[in-house]
Amino acid sequence: MLLERIYDEDLSQTGYFLGCQSSGEALVVDPRRDLRVYLDLAAHHGMRITAVTETHVHADFLSGTRELAAATGATAYVSGEGGRDWQYGFAAERLKKTDGAFADEPGYALTGDLVFSGDVGRPDLLDEAVGLQDTRFVGAKQLFASLRSVFLALPDHVQVFPGHGAGSACGKALGALPSTSVGYERRFAWWARHLAADDEQGFIDELLDGQPDAHAYFARMKRQNLRGPALLGERPAPRPLPAAEVAAGMAKGALTLIDTRSVDEVHAGTVPGALSIPTLGKAASHIAWAVDPERDEAELVVLAPDESVAAEYGDHFVRVGVDRLIGYVTSFDGLPVAAPATVAPADLEQLRADPATALLLDVRGRGEHAAGSIPGAVQLSAGKVLFHQDQLPPREAGRVITFCQSGLRNVVASAALRRAGYDVVELEGSFAAWSRWRAEQAEATVPA
Template identity: 60%
Template sequence: MLLERIYDEDLAQASYFIGCQAKGEALVVDARRDIQVYQDLAAKNGMKITAVTETHVHADYLSGTRELAAATGAEIYVSGEGGEDWQYGFEAERLLDQDAIRLGNISVQALHTPGHTPEHLSFLVTDGAFSDQPGFLLSGDFVFSGDLGRPDLLDEAAGGTDTRFAGAHDLFASLRDKFLTLPDYVQVYPGHGAGSACGKALGAIPSSTVGYERNFAWWSNYLEANDEEGFVEALLDGQPDAHAYFGRMKRENLQGPAILGERTPLAELATGDVATALAADEIGVVDTRHNTLVHEGTAAGALNIPAGNKAASYGAWAMDPETDQRPLVLLAPDSETATGMWDHLIRVGIDKVAGYITSLDGLPAYVPETLAPDDMAGFDAALLLDVRHMTEHTAGHIPGSVQLNAGRVLWHTEKLPADGVIVSYCQSGVRNSVAASALRRAGFNVVELEGSYAGWKHMQNA
């Protein structure tokens, strides 16, 4: 048996490739939308992807299940659990508790493990060529290394009302009746690692075991004492901010994400043509450089979504493709960077990219306004905005600031003053530049605090 973990640093998300060497067949679990990595793995190992599945209706990224099936002809399997409201809106085989997908001697058995979501499945893997007993659990967003999937996302991002309590009780039952009945040696491969907003204290190690979690995870004492109410209270306390785009991901993943098919390589565009389209408000420009370079000058109205390991996350904070249908033009140094950026953006459903430019020449120039920390006292601001996480704000903030997470601010502009200047900050300036560019594009007058909170704190300690 071949078991490969494919990890996306951007969204702290893991997908899995399970292959049977004897039959040359493979299954992919929780695929992302840029699917070449799975096709390359199959080709490298002389396998054909014959099945694709996912653990649940994801909130933090757009599923690549349908994309991969369309490209390979693989059979789609999804959860049939969770009740009427959680049935997928596209054609697929429905998996119920204890159902199995088979690849030669390999059995991939579905376990209904609700809590994070009502329909959630985990997959218990048995390598029949080695043993008749299961050895691996793909736990999705049920059990992480050192933590559990949060049960409050349906309230926070999908329009639910107090579903968190039922979810927390379901999670307790799933641990008791499913997870803790497994042998200690079963290796656990979760769907996320540190940095994901799907839990509050995820570990960075890529895997664990049932025994390790049983003995050392924060929740183990509550299960041992059968203290369900204490477990629920501890689980729900201190969960991080949920990003606003999660609601869109839930809707699109349940309905079935659009299939992109083979994408045409991005073309380099003439800046003169881009300037004309920009003046007609037919496109949007994305400056993919670091915020320090953006602050030296960018294009008027440009979003700052820096290329790199957080491009999908930042892109989903900075624009909503449901309400803004304008295609994007990426400012990038070369085709490779632009293509990599596009790969990240489609993971969160930002599909319309018209091409790229390598220069700002000919575009309307704009220099973002900034404010030095020692000039704050005499500056007349209508609002001092902290775009960090709530936990960061609680741990320490600039007096008088109002917290509104960068991943939520564009969807809660009613909380911002319609007139006057907004001074914004994050921890170091990167997230703030993303949020500030989005708010400027939405018509707000935003000044960025130089050095953000770290710069202000340094001045206080000087």
């Protein structure tokens, strides 16, 4: 048997390529929509992808199950478990049980979002992202039962390959190890002591406490994955666009320009109305914070040195259903450039006292905010600001001052808010710089 792990650091998501050398057939589990990695693996090993499946209805990325099946002629398999609201809406073979083994002594388990290295999946996403009420408690009970009756029923030697790694919002304490074992988790995982003591309520309480913010785009992923993501087929390469075409398209609202430079470079000057995606490594996550493709029909243009890099951004974007990248520019020559508004930590209080300031906004996660923030700041994470504008003051109420921890998330959120019509001022260096400045001020006032 061949088992290859395909890890997407952008979304902390894992898929798997399983092959049989004797038959030359391969199964892909939890693929993303940019398919090249799976097609290349099949070619490298001389195999045909004959089956594709997914461990569950994903919330953090748009599944490539349907895309890969269409591209290869493979049979798609999806779960038939769950109630009416969990049934897939596209053509695929339904499986009523997918966690069994073909041998008396199983050796491997692909656990999806049931068990991670050091953690388990979160049952609160329907409440947190979709807006349902109190489904977390039913989900937590079901998770407790599944861990006891399914996962811990496996032998200790079984190797566990989870669906996510550290950094994913699909759990609160995911480890960075690519795999674990049933025995290791049984002995050391935080949740195992609750199972050993048959302490369901203790498990539920600890599981639900301190879960990270779920990004707003998770709700769209759930809907689209159930319905069946749109098929992309062969995507055209991004084309170079002249500055005049970009400027005209932005003026009409038909094009959105994406500045891909660093935070410092953006603060030195960017094109007004451009979004900010400051690192390719997190392009999928950040574009999903900044663009709602169900409401925004503008086509996208990225700043990139060449076609191949622009295409890489397109690969990341389609993982979260942002499919409208059409072109790129290699520089901002011929486009208007201006420095976005910022404020130094030393000048923050003066700006806050200005009647034209409506809000100081902390776009970090709620756990970070609870651990310490600038007094008077309101928390709304960067992954939610564009989608929860009802929690912001009206645009005409005045400026919004924004910050995160270091400035990276803040530049994404602030650009999205500016494009949505808000008057935004970014705190230079964000909370980290403000904390250093405050410590320096305190030290300066200590008598010698």
